[in-house]
Amino acid sequence: MTLHPTVGNAPDGTVLTSAPQDRPVDRATAAARRVVDALLRTDRTNANLQRVAEELDNIAEHLEEHSPEIAERLIDMWHGEGVTRHDPVTGPENAIAPPLTLAGREDGSVEGEVTLTFPYQGPPGHLHGGVAAMLLDHTLGVANAWAGRSGATAQLNVRYHRPTPLFEPLTVSGRMVAEEGIKINTVGDIRTADGTVCVSVEALFIDKTVPRPR
């Protein structure tokens, strides 16, 4: 059984998410992510989108022909003790994920830098508030793991201080701040490169794991 890295047993800068690797599924997913982005950017009239639709449908059909049943795929997907590769925030196998890579810091926080583009847009040129909530929810879960805890989100309270820009680097961070029995309190935020906080979050997680006898 793999020991999950925590602030107590791993060095500053330990990568806590599954970084993209040079393997076919990661390359195909990265290419799909590029298609998702380019579809929002391309010329609606002159990019021969009817032909693109046919080509993408052919690829989807090929992939579906090689897909096991959902129940079987679920077992395979959750096999092992490692970090997930398929989640919608950090997953290199999920084309919806930016993906965000998070590292653990000696001070107990986790953080990662990400630049977001059109697929994540809310107001013109700015991040969708719901996407900000999604990035933060996931980041707090990773922060709990870095603190040696785990739990399901019970309450997620997001505050929007100012619009968050697309097309420039953002830092997403989180840190567990308190724990009492099964209750875990974790905070986080999204900042621009100059340190301006655009979105902050406070959350309550409930650890439903039965504590081991000791």
Next chain:
Amino acid sequence: MTLHPTVGNAPDGTVLTSAPQDRPVDRATAAARRVVDALLRTDRTNANLQRVAEELDNIAEHLEEHSPEIAERLIDMWHGEGVTRHDPVTGPENAIAPPLTLAGREDGSVEGEVTLTFPYQGPPGHLHGGVAAMLLDHTLGVANAWAGRSGATAQLNVRYHRPTPLFEPLTVSGRMVAEEGIKINTVGDIRTADGTVCVSVEALFIDKTVPRPR
């Protein structure tokens, strides 16, 4: 100028989001969405993913060659008064969006049904809590518009009551419940087909539009 439909001027069941149409960009985006899903389902070993990666990269390159500058595309994207076609929740031109279609109800609420699959997974077989927050944030914005208001999300407070299942129909709904000057309070939830509430939300929106003189 298009008059936005509201509970005061439009019939029960009015579709408030941009439904997918039979045009090339919508067909290409639907096919890309299918690829995103199938990439999470397909056999990692036998689906010739190296070849798939090359084909997807070729498509992305073609689309990028036909892409205008970001500033130009932004202007085009936000032209007109209609509902958005590119947002990550309801947008038929965004492969990240499920997409969710929302209709306005006579009682002032908005709602839509959606079945979510692997790209939106958090815990095994269940919806990612951050995706739930994203769906609800967007739905509340549409609920505000149906009530004749608009505003930016200032606070989004999400409560997770139980895990939300994937692969079965969910109802996402929202309703503006109070307004006082520029402050707008809106609530919503995600339920399974039998009416069980999995996630609920309360949010504060701030209407920064300068009121018209009257």
